[in-house]
Amino acid sequence: MHNEKFPSILLEQAVNQFAQLPGIGRKTALRLVLHLLRQEESRVFSLTEALNQLVQDVCYCKECNSISDEEICPICANEDRTGEILCVVENIRDVLSIENTQQYKGKYHVLGGIISPMDGIGPSDIAIDLLVDRVKKGGVKEVILALSTTMEGDTTNFYIFRKLKPFGVRLTTLARGVALGDELEYADELTLGRSIKHRTLYEETLTT
Amino acid sequence: MHNEKFPSILLEQAVNQFAQLPGIGRKTALRLVLHLLRQEESRVFSLTEALNQLVQDVCYCKECNSISDEEICPICANEDRTGEILCVVENIRDVLSIENTQQYKGKYHVLGGIISPMDGIGPSDIAIDLLVDRVKKGGVKEVILALSTTMEGDTTNFYIFRKLKPFGVRLTTLARGVALGDELEYADELTLGRSIKHRTLYEETLTT
Structure with missing residues (x-):
């Protein structure tokens, strides 16, 4: 019965793995796997290799705790x-x-x-x-x-x-406030209230 | 500059690979990769292994051309x-x-x-x-x-x-026709026309 539904166990395994990712249901998983099957083998190996490398070699910056390839990430290392x-x-x-x-x-x-x-x-x-x-x-x-x-x-x-x-x-x-381009009448009261309380010197907005 | 944006090349590679899948943009790709990074290593290896196996070993049924693990798929083999x-x-x-x-x-x-x-x-x-x-x-x-x-x-x-x-x-x-549960007034003319032309004996609908 199980076999009847998916004529290939290999296919089913791959779909099951994808379907465990957040926001990806079984239909989407099948679509993604079938897409990969239509690609060159090397294309799929690039994907799997990139993932394997990432989980094996990833480290976290000792300064800022960001994902990094080295002990100190490029942002922390930037003088x-x-x-x-x-x-x-x-x-x-x-x-x-x-x-x-x-x-x-x-x-x-x-x-x-x-x-x-x-x-x-x-x-x-x-x-x-x-x-x-x-x-x-x-x-x-x-x-x-x-x-x-x-x-x-x-x-x-x-x-x-x-x-x-x-x-x-x-x-x-x-700073919290009304988003640029937003109409005042659609801003929620809390945000609008806060943006009045923490109003900015007009001159300061001219430089950005 | 490039490095500045993604503090990890490994991370960037994995995101790039995911972002090439249909319907997956860069933001979603990043979300999926970060999700995988939070999982056990073995969980990620199961995913990559399932994909590698699939593209290496998949074959197509000699009878019906469906994806299959063997020369003849389970549906064609089912007597x-x-x-x-x-x-x-x-x-x-x-x-x-x-x-x-x-x-x-x-x-x-x-x-x-x-x-x-x-x-x-x-x-x-x-x-x-x-x-x-x-x-x-x-x-x-x-x-x-x-x-x-x-x-x-x-x-x-x-x-x-x-x-x-x-x-x-x-x-x-x-058979093309009005879907079960659909209201007639919302059916398009072509479908409705065809469902009148190819109307079914009422008795035949009683068994399904």
């Missing part, structure tokens, strides 16, 4: 970037998003998660101690908390705030 | 299924869809594509000759054309029709 400002983010996707803006020339600290008691993630499961050590070492003047504005993000922000307060470092968060 | 009816489909996904209905007990013929001059796919690029040979051998009484109702599907149907006509085999196509 053109100031180590006086650290931007605390949840994961490497946030690093890439901020890098894309080309507005930030400090360094990062990748927590690798946020505090979430519901998911059993406590402060010791993410790289907060590493952050405290970095600040303790001296040289850091400002820490930007760039976590998402969820309950978990707020909790993590507050935990970090209490841990870093003794070191007299300046703690900031991302 | 409980009649070889007197062949259902011609574009690819193995259609086989799985029809199998899921549990309404069909004949065998299949998988073309592996449809005639599409726009994409440079002619009759010799798909398994039509194999189908003609099967019918020529004798024993086949009916061929069901189950291709999609696109211009390419119609072209392929007509080509097969002309090729098989000399053998006096019965050629049928899937």
Whole structure:
């Protein structure tokens, strides 16, 4: 009966593996696997080799905890970037998003998660101690908390705030406000309220 | 600059590979790769191993051209299924869809594509000759054309029709009509017209 449904066990295995990825159902998995079957063998081997290499050889930057090929990632190793400002983010996707803006020339600290008691993630499961050590070492003047504005993000922000307060470092968060191009009437009240409270000098907006 | 954007070349390679799959953009690719990085190594090796095995060892059934682990696929090898009816489909996904209905007990013929001059796919690029040979051998009484109702599907149907006509085999196509559960007022005119022309004896619907 099982065989009847998938005429090939090899095919079924590959589909099962793909279907375990997040957001990929069995139909999509089958479509992807059939696509790969239509490619040259070498094309598929490039994919599998890249994945195998990644999980075998990946390491995490000893400074900022970002995914890296070496002990110190290229961002931390870059002497053109100031180590006086650290931007605390949840994961490497946030690093890439901020890098894309080309507005930030400090360094990062990748927590690798946020505090979430519901998911059993406590402060010791993410790289907060590493952050405290970095600040303790001296040289850091400002820490930007760039976590998402969820309950978990707020909790993590507050935990970090209490841990870093003794070191007299300046703690900031991302500006929240009406998105560029958005119409005021569609902005939610909290955001609009906050964007009035933290209004910016008009002159300062002329340079960006 | 390139390095700046992705702090890890290994990560970038894996993302690039995933982003080449159909329907997967760079953001999704990154999400999938980061998900795999959070799994056990062995989990990733299962995925890559399944893919490698598939492309190395896959073969196509000598009878019906379906993906198979052996020379003859389990459906063709199943003696409980009649070889007197062949259902011609574009690819193995259609086989799985029809199998899921549990309404069909004949065998299949998988073309592996449809005639599409726009994409440079002619009759010799798909398994039509194999189908003609099967019918020529004798024993086949009916061929069901189950291709999609696109211009390419119609072209392929007509080509097969002309090729098989000399053998006096019965050629049928899937019934088209208003889908079960659909409201008449939302059915398109062509489908509704066809479902009136090819109306079914009420008694025959009572058994399914």
